[in-house]
Amino acid sequence: MSTFVMPSLGADMQSAVLMEWKVKEGDRVKKGDVIAEVETSKGVIEIEVFEEGIVEKILVTEETEAKVGTPLAIIRSVDESSAAEEEPTGFDMAAETKETEPLSIPIPPVSDEPDEPDEPVETQRVKSSPLARKKAKESGIELSTLAEGDKPIHLAQVESQKRSVTPAMSGMRQAIAKAMSRSNAEIPHYYLSTSINMTSALRWLEEQNRNRTIEDRILPAALLIRAVVRTLREVPQLNGFWMDDTLHLSEAVNPGIAIALRKEGLITPALLNAEHMDLDATMRSFSDLVTRTRSGKLRSSEITQQTITITNLGDLGVDRVYGVIYPPQVALVGFGRIMDTPWAEGDALSVRKVMQATLAGDHRATDGRTGGEFLNKLDQILQRPEELL
Amino acid sequence: MSAEEIKEIIIREILEIAPEMTEGDIDPDAHIQRSLEIDSFDFLRILTALNKAIGVEVPEADYGKVDTLNHMVDYFVTHLEKR
């Protein structure tokens, strides 16, 4: 018997609203099954169960907000008898919670400081008038950003803030802001950039696509992901986490793919276990990931298990990306747009399709040598796209 | 299928992908991807949907011919006539 609790999907997640149960009492579940959808500041996320068993009891009704760690359901292992038989006097939550295995999402803790200032924010309530509180909520303004010492916040402060920040800051935006400022503060970034001639890769891709139906076409974006993943096999030092002042390499390659949510910013869900995918599989998974991201149906593991980030802003007309690393990852690969560019080959100058690839690296984990090696390999691989199939 | 009908279908599919837009936001002579912030993935989805609805597949080589709404309409009209 174990308790399924509201998982922590990030250090900045304190609670989430349980939107929908995907299982009912008595259902059999196995590890990895999506058993519920929760709404977090980052959007609706599907949460998975981590063990096999039978849903003994659902403890939290839909549309209820639950703090991280709140028991949501009791999962009975298949060979256990039901609680009803075992405990005719009823369910003792305290006892149950004690027995429970510590929540084992196989993710690195995002923070190495357990007493991050995130925690006290909740307890140290911001003083404000009821009207200011209401208006701030309506306008998506975080009251704490208006606080000046102990002075209570009134409507006037909210109104002036509203005027200065015209577009309301969404919860996700705030989450990103938090992660990014932490990254900037903590991670000593180094940047490298290289021009990659994409002419042959694109020609090859066009060739491939000509023989495919439109549904099976492969986008350059997928080719680039596949190329990065392939390159990481050669330069694995960039695939992992910086924790406890140590670089922890990850066997799995779970690139976080920056996906635009149209108007609502970027989110970087993980393309899980990309190292096992060929080009078609990469395209299919990428397609599925984009679709689910935009419909707000991400799984918890996809939100938390990135090992590196790939940001492709070519579609936005960006030439070159200087990315900010999502901690505790140690690298971010950026792609700009593919442009017709004069290109010297030997003595001949010709026009080629050229793309700027950048690498942002965490200087604590690696140095420019590793980064340079990575970009070099990436270039080489992209010159032989057929090997990526 | 008339040009008008084709245009309607294209607009419908674009709005399906970019639900926060309205028909008024679509400038028929503007670059679809850039003006409507449609990335290559979404663009492919639009073309896939149009293939289903109209029955014409746009090869990658022709992407340059379907960059605006008006060009897209012309392209589909021409290719329907050819058949």
Next chain:
Amino acid sequence: MQIDINQARSYYRQMLLIRRFEEKCMELYSHEFIRGFLHLYIGEEAIAVGVMDAAGAEDAVIATYREHGHALARGIPAKAIMAELLGKVEGCSRGRGGSMHFFDAKTRFYGGLAIVAGGLPLAVGMALADKRMKRDRVTVCFFGEGAVAEGEFHESLNLAALWELPILFVCENNRYAMGTALECSESEQNIAKKASAYNISASQVDGMDVFAVAASAKDAIAQIKKDGYPVFIECLTYRFRAHSMFDAELYRDKTEVEQWKQKDPLIVLKNKLETAAPGSQLGEDTLEKEVASVIEEAVAFAKNGTLEEIADLEKFVYSTEVRQ
């Protein structure tokens, strides 16, 4: 003394109705059909029956929380009273009043007032209005001897006499204000004498004798109507039952109760009739049957009654909500 057999039978029947009605109330209370406070009138029936015989339909009646007998004698249907006791909307106060608060506009029955002596100032005002409007009416005001210790008793007697108001004050002296005996609460235990001090014509009467009460009340009302002055009657009586249902009667001796039971108004009536007209038949069995069927019908009516909609809870706080 001349006694009309029909008159005697009528008194007997009314007193018997009250007696059996109250006994039924006790039973219903024990089975939780009636709740709240329940004050029984058993032993005192002669007063209500005698005084109501004297009062006319045009006169007004104000009574206390021990008013089941007065309501029945005044002619409020037993059905409406029982329905009130069961909290039904068919009750004489729509279930809003309960045992202590019977009201009936048709018979000019103004309560059912449960603040001891609280009804006396009301009687003063009622009579003041009648006098001002030159209506030939009397206000009959019942209260217990416990009221005599209250300020409102004295204020009201003073006002009634001062303003020369047509009020018949009927003091039902059953010797106990709840558990406090008269000797323990009054320096002057002759209540009539206190009333006299206000210049009100006052007398004591045997409250166990319906004929005596009726005669005294008739004289009083005639006198009030003639000269407009208030009259005070102190009826000496005794309640055979406890003050209310939840009363261990620690304050009085069982032998005292037994002694008073010898003067049961039903027995007194039969004895008087026998003395005045030996051998005359009241037909008690028939009367018992009649009364039993009235009560049975009342109980059935009440049990079948309707509970007022909770949505109407706030109705009648103000007149704007009166919709009848």
Next chain:
Amino acid sequence: MSETITYREAVRAAIREAMEHDERVFLMGEDVGKYGGSYAVSKGLLKQFGGERIIDTPLSESGFTGAGIGAALNGMRPIVEIMTVNFSLLALDQIVNTAATMLYMSGGQFNVPLVIRMATGGGNQLGSQHSHSLEGWYAHVPGLKILTPATVQDAYDMLHLALKDPDPVLIFEHALLYNSKGELDREIAPLEIGKASVRRPGKDISIITYGISLFKSLEAAEILSKEGIEAEVIDLRSLRPLDDATIMASVSKTHRVLIVDEGWKSGSISAEIMARINEQAFYELDAPMQRVCSAEVPFPYANHLEQAALPQVEKIVAAGHKLMEEL
């Protein structure tokens, strides 16, 4: 067609007119006849209407108030005058246990069309048994209506409204208002019972008040206005029913609330108003609500002490500042 008269004259005029028009109306109370009323409201009425309709009563508040109820039950339209609200406590039984309950406990059969007038309030150095403002207590009781006329017009209108009302209405006349002068227009239709009146519009603060405190509040509003703070002043007029709609509308406009009441704070009408704003307009509040009430003491005799105990213009201005200070 308006005239300028005193508050006292306005009440008297209303009583006189009512008695001239309706045979059922009569006035009863201590020293209302030969003496002319302890505040001289009924002066001259005995002569006009005679002792049958202007009835001097003995000192028996419970007795004659109860008699008022009885007369009302029996078809009359009595006006009972009680000298001061402190004395009305002797009649509390009749007012609360009988007048307020009769209609309800009789299941709608017996209404009590009774008007009880009494003087209230301090400021006359009358000490601890003649100076209190207990109208808020009465506003606690369902079945009663509680009116607090502040203006001459209301003093006149409210007596007429009360006499027309089928239920018991208590009118509280602040003793210091009897000599105040104001406009009376007998032609205009009176504002109905239960409606508050915005006596001064404003956008920054809602001052909610009634009775004599209205005038102190208006004065304070003038001072605040010179400082650029525009206070809206609401005259409640009726403490039961309370005009929630007018109160909430004002709160929704100004977001800042100041209640001025000569009653004490604890368990009071000012507390009730705050509670209702909390229930109905919490999210409109932009600052903690403030109160200016009487000090929690039985009223002292010495003038300086009594004045210190009462709400004053300066205290209202200060509370206004406090409401605005955090801006």
